[in-house]
Amino acid sequence: MDKKIPYKIYLSEEEIPRQWYNVRADMKNKPAPLLNPATLEPMSFQELSGVFCDELCRQELDNDTPYFDIPQEIRDFYKMYRPSPLVRAYFLEKALDTPAHIYYKFEGNNTSGSHKLNSAIAQAYYAKKQGLKGVTTETGAGQWGTALSMACAYFGLDCKVFMVKCSYEQKPFRREVMRTYGASVTPSPSTSTAVGRKILEEFPGTTGSLGCAISEAVETAVSSPGYRYVLGSVLNQVLLHQTVIGLETKAALDKYSIKPDIIIGCAGGGSNLGGLISPFVGEMLRGEQQYRIIAVEPASCPSFTRGKFAYDFADTGMICPLAKMYTLGSQFIPSSSHAGGLRFHGMSTILSQLYHDGLMEARAVEQTSVFEAAELFARVEGTLPAPESSHAIRAAIDEALLCKQTGESKTIVFGLTGTGYFDLKAYEQFNDGVMSDTVPTDEMIGQSLSKLPKVD
Amino acid sequence: MDKKIPYKIYLSEEEIPRQWYNVRADMKNKPAPLLNPATLEPMSFQELSGVFCDELCRQELDNDTPYFDIPQEIRDFYKMYRPSPLVRAYFLEKALDTPAHIYYKFEGNNTSGSHKLNSAIAQAYYAKKQGLKGVTTETGAGQWGTALSMACAYFGLDCKVFMVKCSYEQKPFRREVMRTYGASVTPSPSTSTAVGRKILEEFPGTTGSLGCAISEAVETAVSSPGYRYVLGSVLNQVLLHQTVIGLETKAALDKYSIKPDIIIGCAGGGSNLGGLISPFVGEMLRGEQQYRIIAVEPASCPSFTRGKFAYDFADTGMICPLAKMYTLGSQFIPSSSHAGGLRFHGMSTILSQLYHDGLMEARAVEQTSVFEAAELFARVEGTLPAPESSHAIRAAIDEALLCKQTGESKTIVFGLTGTGYFDLKAYEQFNDGVMSDTVPTDEMIGQSLSKLPKVD
Numbered sequence: 001m002d003k004k005i006p007y008k009i010y011l012s013e014e015e016i017p018r019q020w021y022n023v024r025a026d027m028k029n030k031p032a033p034l035l036n037p038a039t040l041e042p043m044s045f046q047e048l049s050g051v052f053c054d055e056l057c058r059q060e061l062d063n064d065t066p067y068f069d070i071p072q073e074i075r076d077f078y079k080m081y082r083p084s085p086l087v088r089a090y091f092l093e094k095a096l097d098t099p100a101h102i103y104y105k106f107e108g109n110n111t112s113g114s115h116k117l118n119s120a121i122a123q124a125y126y127a128k129k130q131g132l133k134g135v136t137t138e139t140g141a142g143q144w145g146t147a148l149s150m151a152c153a154y155f156g157l158d159c160k161v162f163m164v165k166c167s168y169e170q171k172p173f174r175r176e177v178m179r180t181y182g183a184s185v186t187p188s189p190s191t192s193t194a195v196g197r198k199i200l201e202e203f204p205g206t207t208g209s210l211g212c213a214i215s216e217a218v219e220t221a222v223s224s225p226g227y228r229y230v231l232g233s234v235l236n237q238v239l240l241h242q243t244v245i246g247l248e249t250k251a252a253l254d255k256y257s258i259k260p261d262i263i264i265g266c267a268g269g270g271s272n273l274g275g276l277i278s279p280f281v282g283e284m285l286r287g288e289q290q291y292r293i294i295a296v297e298p299a300s301c302p303s304f305t306r307g308k309f310a311y312d313f314a315d316t317g318m319i320c321p322l323a324k325m326y327t328l329g330s331q332f333i334p335s336s337s338h339a340g341g342l343r344f345h346g347m348s349t350i351l352s353q354l355y356h357d358g359l360m361e362a363r364a365v366e367q368t369s370v371f372e373a374a375e376l377f378a379r380v381e382g383t384l385p386a387p388e389s390s391h392a393i394r395a396a397i398d399e400a401l402l403c404k405q406t407g408e409s410k411t412i413v414f415g416l417t418g419t420g421y422f423d424l425k426a427y428e429q430f431n432d433g434v435m436s437d438t439v440p441t442d443e444m445i446g447q448s449l450s451k452l453p454k455v456d
Numbered sequence: 457m458d459k460k461i462p463y464k465i466y467l468s469e470e471e472i473p474r475q476w477y478n479v480r481a482d483m484k485n486k487p488a489p490l491l492n493p494a495t496l497e498p499m500s501f502q503e504l505s506g507v508f509c510d511e512l513c514r515q516e517l518d519n520d521t522p523y524f525d526i527p528q529e530i531r532d533f534y535k536m537y538r539p540s541p542l543v544r545a546y547f548l549e550k551a552l553d554t555p556a557h558i559y560y561k562f563e564g565n566n567t568s569g570s571h572k573l574n575s576a577i578a579q580a581y582y583a584k585k586q587g588l589k590g591v592t593t594e595t596g597a598g599q600w601g602t603a604l605s606m607a608c609a610y611f612g613l614d615c616k617v618f619m620v621k622c623s624y625e626q627k628p629f630r631r632e633v634m635r636t637y638g639a640s641v642t643p644s645p646s647t648s649t650a651v652g653r654k655i656l657e658e659f660p661g662t663t664g665s666l667g668c669a670i671s672e673a674v675e676t677a678v679s680s681p682g683y684r685y686v687l688g689s690v691l692n693q694v695l696l697h698q699t700v701i702g703l704e705t706k707a708a709l710d711k712y713s714i715k716p717d718i719i720i721g722c723a724g725g726g727s728n729l730g731g732l733i734s735p736f737v738g739e740m741l742r743g744e745q746q747y748r749i750i751a752v753e754p755a756s757c758p759s760f761t762r763g764k765f766a767y768d769f770a771d772t773g774m775i776c777p778l779a780k781m782y783t784l785g786s787q788f789i790p791s792s793s794h795a796g797g798l799r800f801h802g803m804s805t806i807l808s809q810l811y812h813d814g815l816m817e818a819r820a821v822e823q824t825s826v827f828e829a830a831e832l833f834a835r836v837e838g839t840l841p842a843p844e845s846s847h848a849i850r851a852a853i854d855e856a857l858l859c860k861q862t863g864e865s866k867t868i869v870f871g872l873t874g875t876g877y878f879d880l881k882a883y884e885q886f887n888d889g890v891m892s893d894t895v896p897t898d899e900m901i902g903q904s905l906s907k908l909p910k911v912d
Contacts, residue, residue, distance in 0.1 A: 110838060
């Protein structure tokens with residue numbers, strides 16, 4: 001064990017970042033604006049503020065301000081579970097017998113089990129500050145809903161979560177965490193919204209979808225005085241809040257004068273990856289440093305590696321604004337996978353632009369190989385990882401094994417976004433040897449992409 | 457917020473204790489020895505070493521050596537998840553509007569979800585060092601089995617867990633964590649042991665019991681060359697390993713010159729409470745300091761508050777050695793409760809002697825009030841606590857509310873032994889308002905105590 005670098009590098013609470021970093025300020029090619037689907041004009045503050053909190057709309061639209069102050073109330077909450085440790089994966093390095101140095105930023109040591117809390121508390125704070133009664137959202141696997149219910153409990157805000165019905169029934173434990181934090185959790189589609197009733201009439205036995213839950217949450221927010229809608233990924237504001245991950249990572253590395261060669265994160269909507277890499281990409285954009293950055297996505301939902309860079313709807317219901325992003329098409333239905341957090345057809349517009357401009361690589365991995373990596377990691381590093389995070393573990397292991405072949409002692413940093421304590425059905429399938437890998441055919445993706453909206 | 461004391465007091469990895477503290481060395485009245493049930497003579501090293509690892513037998517029997525070195529390999533593993541934070545409960549203090557200062561030592565931030573890992577890794581290490589192939593154990597709720605499977609994966613030891621059949625079926629997620637770490641998990645009673653087959657023949661539909669699982673695990677260890685049996689609580693050796701909790705707590709408090717007035721822990725078999733209080737009790741025994749120490753137990757299984765200080769069997773099967781302890785009788789069946797880790801009829805002999813000698817208080821609390829405390833704690837402090845740990849939270853809140861009445865600014869320290877991520881069935885009952893409190897009648901306890909073995 002390298003005595004100079006501890007197993008876990010902890011910053012002090014005083015070193016929790018005081019500002020979020022807005023990477024858009026350093027981008028020459030700014031991410032394309034959200035478009036109003038009716039007019040195809042960029043969404044204005046006024047249009048957005050009917051759905052989102054005012055301050056969050058400002059953050060969403062601001063491509064120029066490089067830093068945003070983190071309000072003290074949010075920093076106080078961050079102290080409950082931050083700074084999160086940057087862990088030197090000594091035991092994994094030893095198990096792989098690699099000359100590579102591996103580090104991971106561990107965001108799972110809080111009851112929400114993931115990095116989602118970083119943005120949930122910010123969004124709840126701005127809602128409270130605006131004098132709102134509450135917020136609405138949707139949740140699939142339940143991580144975002146859990147994080148938001150914790151944040152709302154802290155600020156005494158009402159929290160209405162629409163949970164995809166099949167998850168509501170299959171993941172009762174996630175539901176109960178949210179209820180314990182005082183959220184109301186409604187299986188979607190429900191009879192409490194017009195869109196829910198319409199869907200139930202058309203498809204009486206449906207078990208719901210994320211697109212439908214989004215529609216119900218937005219409808220409820222817009223039609224309830226004192227409520228706004230909040231979203232846990234994809235948006236610029238969410239990436240902004242998540243930069244606490246990257247800023248802390250960089251501060252911890254700087255403490256020991258460590259310069260990473262490769263930075264790896266899993267990518268669904270992009271909030272964790274964007275947050276982790278922003279400060280490093282900023283250095284690249286300003287010509288100060290070079291890094292290899294790798295986005296890892298599931299082979300079942302490969303938006304970067306097999307999608308198209310185009311304007312598309314963010315939701316299957318096609319009622320949300322259009323975003324220019326790498327997309328598989330809003331009608332693309334990814335095959336069943338255990339990394340629910342990575343099953344989004346599109347991608348953050350910021351990350352899409354960075355990828356388009358050659359600042360990042362991307363690769364797709366199949367889930368059985370992801371769980372092989374997860375099991376090895378759990379056994380040697382002690383923490384049971386979330387399926388989403390395990391995509392990053394897979395790529396980090398593969399890079400470390402390449403180092404073993406070449407004899408290079410590269411420094412690899414990856415984001416361990418969360419724990420797998422609520423994903424044990426997936427581990428059970430893996431343990432029983434009955435996990436399958438389903439990858440979409442070119443024809444499936446082609447068909448879905450042929451239905452992209454015509455913009456430009 | 458008191459600026460001088462951070463929200464979380466972290467020690468450095470170098471400050472992880474290098475020795476465990478053996479409180480027996482400072483006890484004038486030593487805990488009574490285990491007795492061979494056949495001869496009623498104290499169990500010898502030779503008798504014990506057929507069941508337990510040699511080094512662990514030595515630790516079990518040693519009432520004199522005040523400190524035991526922690527081997528470097530165990531300290532390396534401890535670095536994965538230790539030092540654990542001592543948290544100042546600023547948010548709970550604020551919610552209670554109390555002048556009390558509340559701290560908790562949080563042992564749940566590891567995949568086993570509890571403090572059990574502290575002893576599991578020690579026991580696995582000594583088994584490995586002795587050249588054994590593997591270990592056997594039983595698990596009820598699954599915390600101990602999970603911790604042991606993690607420890608065995610680390611040292612490459614085989615791990616055979618007998619899991620009470622009803623838990624095996626009702627808690628498939630715990631089972632899958634253990635399997636992911638490579639343990640074999642067998643529902644008990646099983647057909648793989650003579651005692652299991654006998655029980656299955658007599659009671660074909662039985663869903664098992666901890667006593668039966670212990671018997672199967674011991675039989676398997678004794679009849680398999682290269683195997684020993686390990687246990688996660690009650691024993692002197694386990695309390696010894698768990699003193700890392702108390703030693704770290706004391707080191708963190710000393711850093712800020714904080715002297716606790718009250719130290720609180722939940723008590724089932726006593727491993728967490730014993731580990732937490734040992735260094736403080738040592739000071740009391742040596743006449744250096746005074747503390748109020750409170751053991752909190754469930755009203756459904758009140759061994760301290762309603763049991764008898766007498767020799768009794770540690771298992772319902774009455775095959776294990778006799779221990780002198782506060783007991784409700786080995787045939788006592790506690791009513792159903794969600795704090796599975798506290799459902800033991802007896803108590804550590806060390807803690808029993810300390811309680812008998814007036815060094816500790818004890819109180820019993822009902823589970824609905826425990827979950828009220830758990831819910832409040834989760835909402836303001838962010839962490840969803842285990843039902844067991846929430847017994848300590850209940851007592852800490854009650855003491856803090858007393859301070860509010862009297863205006864005293866006492867310093868309260870309690871042990872937050874684990875997280876409740878695998879206990880959401882219990883939270884669901886609480887959220888649904890259908891949780892019940894069942895307390896044994898005097899007649900039930902009297903009947904059970906009338907069957908104590910006749911010793912002395």
